Amino acid sequence: MTGGSTTGDDGATAPSSGPQEPRAPWALWEVFVRSSRGLSHVHAGSLHAPDAQMALRNARDLYTRRNEGVSLWVVPATSIVTSDPDAKDQFFESPQGKDYRHATYYTKSEGVKHL
Numbered sequence: 001m002t003g004g005s006t007t008g009d010d011g012a013t014a015p016s017s018g019p020q021e022p023r024a025p026w027a028l029w030e031v032f033v034r035s036s037r038g039l040s041h042v043h044a045g046s047l048h049a050p051d052a053q054m055a056l057r058n059a060r061d062l063y064t065r066r067n068e069g070v071s072l073w074v075v076p077a078t079s080i081v082t083s084d085p086d087a088k089d090q091f092f093e094s095p096q097g098k099d100y101r102h103a104t105y106y107t108k109s110e111g112v113k114h115l
Helices: 052-063 085-091
Strands: 005-007 013-015 027-034 042-049 071-076
Touching: 027 052, 042 052, 052 071
Parallel strands: none
Antiparallel strands: 005 013, 027 042, 027 071
16 A cells, blocks of 8 residues: 555554645734733734634734733734835825915914904
8 A cells, every 4th residue: 555544453544654735834914912001002023823813812922921912913914005115205205385284374264253
């Protein structure tokens, strides 16, 4: 008998020690921790896990070992959309020439008492 599995005297099938199928790589998750109520969640790091529940458990064990968190978020890294660092000049363009965006640009209207 070659490859596959072997059957014992009791009829049970045991896996062979031959070549195994490659496992799918675990997804990358980004972890955010909130240290106390009223504060924002802060990015703590990344981890690999097969699903959301395992990612949450692993994040708890890895990033809140000393009771430093009250809330965790785990987000698949593929769900995060980022800006292109090479296009920062265009993306984060200065508001020069856009004074209308500031309240100091506008003057009081004559005859309007509540302003």
